[in-house]
Amino acid sequence: MSRNLVDSVKDFQQVFEYFFNDNIVNELLLESILCPEVLDEENIVRMKFKEIDIDTQIKKECHLPIIQ
Secondary structure (H helix, E strand, C coil): CHHHHHHHHHHHHHHHHHHHHHHHHHHHHHCCCHHHHCCHHHHCCCCCCCCCCCHHHHHHHCCCCCCC
């Protein structure tokens, strides 16, 4: 994949992740009948995307420096 495409997809994923977590997940948790500590840091629910660039993923797993 081209670097520009990978960067574009990562940017889109980051924006989607932020809005989904703040506007959907948190609102659903606040409206639930669960305990009041539902938004405490240790209880929080988050959506997270996996790495889409295999080369970057391998470098992260091997603790190599990532040059962009």
